[in-house]
Amino acid sequence: MADFLVSIRYSEWVLHALLILPLVGVLPVLMGPPALAKRLALVVALAEFILSLGLWWAFDQMDGGMQFASAAPWLPGWGIYYRVGLDGISLFMVLLTTALMPLSVLGSWTSITSKERGYYALMLVLLTGMLGVFVATDLFLFYVFWEVMLIPMYFIIGVWGGQNRIYAAIKFFIYTMAGSLLMLVAILAMVWQIGTVTGVLDFSYAHVLAHANVVHTIAPWLFAAFALAFAIKVPVFPFHTWLPDAHVEAPTAGSVLLAGVLLKMGTYGFLRFGVPFFPEVAMSPVVSNLVIVLAVAGIIYGALVALVQPDIKKLVAYSSVSHLGFVMLGIWAATLQSVEGALMIMISHGLSTGALFFLVGMLYERRHTREIAAFGGLARVIPIFSLILTVVALSSIGLPGLNGFVGEFLVLLGSFAAHPWATGLAATGVIFAAAYLLRALQRLIYNPLEQPENRSLKDLTPRELVVLLPIVAGIVWMGLYPKPLLQRMESAAQRYVEYVEVGRGAGPARSGVAIEPVDARAEP
């Protein structure tokens, strides 16, 4: 496989192709007949997935820097280039995105009945936007992708969403924009400041990272601006209030992508920019304690609120707040295990929560209600659905042998030494997760079959199985044999830990030893 990829010079064009292909697909989707739109979108999304699969083999797991890197001038006078690259952190985010996208298109097959062309065109734009966020290695380009991606999601929620969709769409948009505009000021300030000291005006990630200590006088402010943007996106408690609205009102595929990919942009932002740029600030006792308190608060708060939700979609939405708290904890504990664990949770949460949203959507399509109380005894009527729901719920709880366990275990293991109390409290989140998910599971599929409407429910169609089975396969594979994933993320995670160590140890005068040779490689 690797030889084949080298022979077609895969690594030189793959990222560009991934970014451009969906945009090329937009035009035929918009112009063609409405009935063809979803098929075209599916073809494009599948092509993207197949294209991105090569990354798995072409990726050099010993290299912790940016691979597949290339650049083209955009606003060269300002040091702004179209720069893309991929490391062990973004690799999995890209694969997760490209894997969820064809499933989302297929999952929308029957539920989206109006304005199909617009919907699928927006899905493709969203795909480019999401991938762009993960592969951009130029701060300006990153910001542009980060913002542009809002538009398709805004429309997907606002046009095809539920009852309260307009409110949810605007709230989602304004929350995210408020955070990110301050980040824009911070990016500008940082690059200018570095530019005046080094004499090189350059928005490239490598350049900014290498000279980030130049701005240490204003670093707390800059970090605050970055952190706000990412914290809203994650969302870190108490910035989470947009999430239940957006997730619940969005159409199924929108929720899947929101939970599966968009939330990860926040944690990705912390891993890529927030912490490595300002390790002294991020790991200072005040900030570090604050983040850990908020992360644990999010874990427990999300779980408790999920426990009392009568609506399953809301339950799943709040469970995201809880899971992402683990990721934050792992990022801040900053040991190799905890960071790898955080990455594993990011992937497995994308799969399990995505699958949960799909299942909720399928149930909703059948019964037009999401009230847990309206169901019961589904196992007898729709056994395949119930089986898959059980597997997915167990993976979300973190049952050993399924994917959720690996990440949460690694995070708890890696965080315990540094933050025993916080880790202990976080561990209760796992118990709460079992409480709310098992209780919901029981009320949905095990209790007596009382409602007459539920007797005539139809089990999963082949199309729905095609959506769900790949995810279930992924869940089981990640749970049983996570080693190939862990291997690929190790050098990048190691690199992250080194940044944090340098920040913790050496103080403002950062030693260049660990960083310089790496940057030479990362420079496109």
Place this chain on the structure above:
Amino acid sequence: MRPIDLATPLGATWALLPEIILATAAMGVLLVVGWRHRSEQDSRLAGWLSLGALLVSGVGLMYVWTEGLSPIGLETMIAVDSFRYAASALFLLFSALTIVLSLGYLERERMLAPEYYCLILLCTAGMMFLGAAVDLIVVFLGLEVMSIAAYVLAGYDRRSIFSAEAGLKYFLVGAFASGFLLYGIALVYGATGTTNIFLIGAQFSGGQIPVLGLLGLGLILIGFGFKVSAVPFHMWAPDVYDGAPTPVTGLMATGVKAAAFVALVRLLMQAFPGAESVWQPIIGTLAIATMVVGNLVALAQRSLKRMLAYSSVAHAGYLLVAVWPGSRAGAAALILYLLAYGLTTLATFGFLAALGRRGERDVTLQSIAGLSRNRPWMAFGLSVCMMSLLGFPGTFGFMAKWLVLSSVVLEQQWVLAVVLVLASVVSAGYYLPVVMSMYMKEPAGADVHRDIYVPGPAMGVMVGAVGALLLFGVWPSRVIAVALRSALPLLERALTIAGS
């Protein structure tokens, strides 16, 4: 580079070529209109002739620009530099777009007095003089030529009481503002004995400025505050913008405002570079007040036209942010922002004119509900405009706002930068509902938007402007380079004069 001697008639003619062409053509159009001023055809003829006049003047401008004239000695009345050319190009562009938008509009609204187009040409000539002036007297003359034409244009719809109100209000407030400006000019003259801004700048360059000069500067700033509708001198703007015929509103919000900004930035950078410590806090305060008030009040508007009027006040705030640094980056950002804002605003007013079949004042969020159903391209175009006004990546508005932001961040002026982005977030609260209403609300009836008619020329303007917004949003390096180059002489001149 071609040296010209401005003291000779030939040199002065070269330096003033675009203005001379335009003014002469305006007289020519007035003559034609004197014979033909009755029917729709006459009105249209005057419109096309005026458009031709702008075009010829634009060709003259391009010739002068590319020729690279360099004056021998000091410019006494009119700047001969690329900043003036860039600004003049903006004014010509905005006026041309306004005229094209007016072509169908005047016929629909039965405003068949073709003198309208002569007034636009004269207004444009005024803008060009104002933007070019390096003498305070010429500043005043240009301002008056521009404003008097604009007063008449604002009240042009004789049957509309709102238009009459707009004309009168604009006139009264404008006269008031001119008074301030003139008094300020007189005081500065008293302090320095000259009205040439380079000579004033040379006298003030040491940083020691007499009280008389400071007082003059303050009064001049108040005068310009009125003209650019900065809070707290903005009270006239919403009523005037709301009442004036829509294309005229477009011109007032873009060209007239742009000319005042260009003159302001030239004045501050060349006549008062030594007084930065005085005017920067004033401009900064005005900018913050304008951004905050403009955006917050716009949130509460129901009528789209009124919302755009307040949004235009808010944008004056962003432009003041670009004035604040008094640097090359700031001036370039100003030029670029004026272009982006002007294109967006004119296209938006074009859409508004098309939507306002029963008067634009009645176009509300409700009346455009579900526009995407029957008029998908129109909804798309208006959405792009809204995103550009919001300053969203992918549109020209973002690139322009980004430059404005850089110009203050470069000076480490964090307060203005943060207020600017927070104000932009607030502005999402009124730009997004427009998009939302068009795409996410159901239309009031199946055929409710079917009767929208867009005249061909206006359609051309909208398509062109929206295309430009998207094009420059993705590929702005050329325009940015032009803006940066054009802003260079502002500082160079000031420095050489101060050094000599």
